[in-house]
Amino acid sequence: MLEITDLHASVGDKPILKGLTLSIPAGEVHAIMGPNGAGKSTLANVLGGKPGYEVTGGSVTFRGQDLLALEPHERAAAGLFLGFQYPVEIPGVSNVQFLREALNAQRKARGEEPLSGGEFLKRAKDKAALLRMDMEMLKRQVNVGFSGGEKKRAEMVQMGILDPAFAVLDETDSGLDIDALRVVGAGINAIMRAPEKAVLLITHYQRLLDVVKPDRVSILAGGRIVETGGPELALRLEAEGYDAVMA
């Protein structure tokens, strides 16, 4: 589903990704772990198309398309969802308006009919309930006044409503207490665990992987994937640390 080949990317003049190769087939949850500064967030931002991240080499193919040739909104319409490490506050715009416009923009780009207000609200209610989020919060301004944990749950509600084929989740577990972590993890499973979907899960910690059990785990260090294995690799990292495992 997602093929990353020899990807090089810089922020400013600083090379961060230095020949990253990774393939994620449909049906797979792939966890990426790695020390600070390894390039994990850069990978997420490059996949999302964030301005300021310059691809200097390599390719990314998503469902047969050249992902890097697409604008951020075209990537979303193609089925890519980027879960933000730091979700952005948008004063004056309600979640409901934002998500309905976003969903219908995606549907329009795919040649689908827009969802009516009633259909949209029903879907929003279902997904809010899944993430145990009060529907009243969705009527409020996007992320404004939300706690760190609420922002992350709101990201997952957004993911549920937009129903992407592929999710890149950048440290979705940061800022979550243990109960919220379970809710978010269960949400990821419910929304994204399907044979035709896949997830790239960026995390520092094993605890999210106890809930969202990855099929494969890769270690990102120095801008490239240095090792890929099964779920046991994450457990070894947790027990021994990056230095020992990568030595």
Added chain:
Amino acid sequence: MAEAATLTLPTRRDEAWRYADMDALARLGVAALDQWKEITLAPGETRRHAMAVGSAAPELHRIRLDIGEGARAELFVTNAGGDYTRVEVEVRLAKGAHFEFGGVTIGGAGVTREFVTQVVHAEAQATSNQTVRAVHWAGATGNFLGEIKVARHAQKTDAAQDFKGLLLEAGASANAVPQLEIFADDVKCAHGATVGELDEAARFYMMARGLDPATAQRLLVQAFIGDAFVALEDEAERETLLDAALAALEGAKL
């Protein structure tokens, strides 16, 4: 504002005209300066007016409001002129009266659009609240010159002015000139002015969720200018003013 028997065009040395488009004013002609719309509110009366101004030609709208004791006047304006467009409001507040003003200047094409207000708190306990938003691009200018005068006996005056400018590209400008003249001692007068650019982080966040650049910009601008019309309770009127403003956004720099 001084008025001579024979009207002459003002110059930019006149404080209230310092950012005006004098060429456009000359095209408009001196007679336009004499056309004040005078409105008097009886004690206790409430009146609201919402209007979208602007056309392909210069426009000057001059309004005088005499607001009686305990009366309330609300004025909301979208100024999206295709040429120099100036809305001037002179207000006199009697005891306990209120003046509410919400204004938006929006547009490009190198045009100047402006609001000039003079609010006189002539008696005690009157309140006024003015919220102006300016969104400009393509060398255009948005101005808010807001004068507040508090008379000697106008104790317990509460006057507020809030201006925010949003510039979509370099070369556009926004000017805020608050002017306070306070002769009473027990008053509250607040004013604030900021000018900034579109929030790029918010724009990327919206695009990452599937909104194209124009839609993301429209939503952000809508949220930005919405402050000016929050106090406008009639939803249909609010929609009309917002729509007029957002229609002007079509073709703006992304």
